[in-house]
Amino acid sequence: MGVGAKRPRFITPEGLARIREEYDQLFGVERPKLTELIAWAAGNGDRSENGDYIYGRKKLREIDRRLGYLSKVMKEAKLVDPAKAERRDEVRFGATVTLVDENDRERIITIVGNDEAEAGDGRVGWSAPITRALIGAKVGDERAVRLPSGEMFYEVVKIDYPSA
Template identity: 70%
Template structure:
């Protein structure tokens, strides 16, 4: 089993989703299914059929989230002792060969969000950046070919 590193914020988001599904959404769907079942014939009862399907989806998601929380190893980026190198939780400003700049934060694989600049620590770009210092150049092997990045800045929260 691979390590399942996660930031405290990522674990809080997963816990919040779990709590919302378990305490709010699932009881509502159970109530709808119970009501639909009381109407009699279930074979053509859309509320019943959809409700049962939605319950299975919720239960699968709850099991997945529970597994993540059980296996999670919380790493607080603010407590990183080495702040001059890229490590888990670092926000890294990069420049490519054309001086296009972008900022990425290395987080757990379960909390990635490319549109927000959060990339999983096992992603190719994150693996290439781990251990880099400011002004280091790293080559990332991507499906579309190799791309070179220079580390412009490294920041940690706190």
């Protein structure tokens, strides 16, 4: 990729739906309630010492920033439906992969777009070190992953894709 080239913003249908839902909630519910609070607080006199007004304006800026980010994600998103994956025998975008580390601990991750990643739920962004190491792996393959704590080896035990 050349200088300034943008990486595609891959996203699953579920991830895009979650982002759309958050956008609609913020834009259609949270923001209107907040602007109503700000208008009410502004009518209460001196704005410089009005906690409701100051808090409301700060919160509104946060919501507007988040709406801008979500809007950009939706506009740039390249939808990839893992249910339509042609090669299901190797790790690709959208795969749910069962791994076993060198200490025989099992870990299950689903490879998703960076904008929908949520490590606590097992959704790992496709540019994360573990994901980059696993792309193309098949069941039985062992891959080394460079982590801040050192190198860790994982064996691919199972690869699943959603049904079409």
